Amino acid sequence: xxxxxxxxxxxxxxxxxxxxxIVFTWGLMLVLAVGAKLIxxxxxxxxxxxxxxxxxxxxxxxxxxxxxxxxxxHPEKYIGFLGTLFLFVALAAVCTVIPGYEPPTGSLSxxxxxxxxxFVAVPLFGIEEQGLGGYLKxxxxxxxxxxxxxxxxxxxRTLALAVRLFGNMMSGAMIIAILLTITPYIFPxxxxxxxxxxxxxxxxxxxxLAAVYIAAATRTRKPRTQPEPAPAT
Amino acid sequence: MDxxxxxxxxxxxxxxxxxxxxxxxxxxxxxxxxxxxLTSLAQQPDASATITRTLFVGLAMIESTAIYxxxxxxxxxxxxxxxxxxxxxxxxxxxx
Numbered sequence: 001x002x003x004x005x006x007x008x009x010x011x012x013x014x015x016x017x018x019x020x021x022i023v024f025t026w027g028l029m030l031v032l033a034v035g036a037k038l039i040x041x042x043x044x045x046x047x048x049x050x051x052x053x054x055x056x057x058x059x060x061x062x063x064x065x066x067x068x069x070x071x072x073x074h075p076e077k078y079i080g081f082l083g084t085l086f087l088f089v090a091l092a093a094v095c096t097v098i099p100g101y102e103p104p105t106g107s108l109s110x111x112x113x114x115x116x117x118x119f120v121a122v123p124l125f126g127i128e129e130q131g132l133g134g135y136l137k138x139x140x141x142x143x144x145x146x147x148x149x150x151x152x153x154x155x156x157r158t159l160a161l162a163v164r165l166f167g168n169m170m171s172g173a174m175i176i177a178i179l180l181t182i183t184p185y186i187f188p189x190x191x192x193x194x195x196x197x198x199x200x201x202x203x204x205x206x207x208x209l210a211a212v213y214i215a216a217a218t219r220t221r222k223p224r225t226q227p228e229p230a231p232a233t
Numbered sequence: 234m235d236x237x238x239x240x241x242x243x244x245x246x247x248x249x250x251x252x253x254x255x256x257x258x259x260x261x262x263x264x265x266x267x268x269x270x271l272t273s274l275a276q277q278p279d280a281s282a283t284i285t286r287t288l289f290v291g292l293a294m295i296e297s298t299a300i301y302x303x304x305x306x307x308x309x310x311x312x313x314x315x316x317x318x319x320x321x322x323x324x325x326x327x328x329x
Contacts, residue, residue, distance in 0.1 A: 003307070003311055003312065069282075069283075069286070160297055163297065163300065163301060163304060164293065164296070164297040164300055166304070167297070167300030167301070167303055167304050168296075168300060170304075170307070171300070171303055174307070201289065201293065202293070204289070205289065205290060205293040208286070208290055209290070209293075212290075
């Protein structure tokens, strides 16, 4: 019973192992990068455009709208990071339909790496927006006593991100594996569809939570200085 | 009862209890969350996009506690360090 694609070894030389996680992750990266490069090769701004460009535009504009709704006013600054998170996790889940493929997010290494990226990105965006002193001051809000709790909450949020994604993807793969040994064909098929659904939801959740953390870190706390506009009578 | 039996029994019983209790309580919480989301959807259908999105985010947070319990059960059954220790000890004793 394989717990994660880490244990699927393709090639080994001493202690250097080429396991399933690495192979599938690089495969996904290749698909995303090469696909994006091919589609954006000849962009057209007229009404007539290729369907792939249309698809990419739909994806990009909907991610931008989501980022704006979460509370980040300039989504183009964050869409590189948040969009990539969403696309990687979503593609990792969707490719489960390919036989022989196991989602690399079913390994704690991948999800921990993604969570660490978020852990590093949140202070980076916060410092970029508010300056180093302004960002560090958010840790002692509302009072200095909250400093250890704020620090612990940073760490536990990151841990929760990693374990949530890992648990969801691993449980999907494991349920299918167990059911395949019991009842072939119909029930594992239904569970695969359920796994696809939870994979997409978890991709959305991961990126929305990252966006919410970044929004919390970059929220400017200056008091409102302009007077409110007078209500129309 | 020697120690390996105690380890096996404790691991299996705890794994079952962890999944059992760990799936009950998040399910109750998620039921309440969905119920209140449905109520607010009925009262304000215009805000359905915000309500739905917040509902999903909240459900994912609640679900993650169930996932923690599931991960602990899986560790107890498949990656149990105490049981691996017992197996290594038994293999060592058989090989000697």
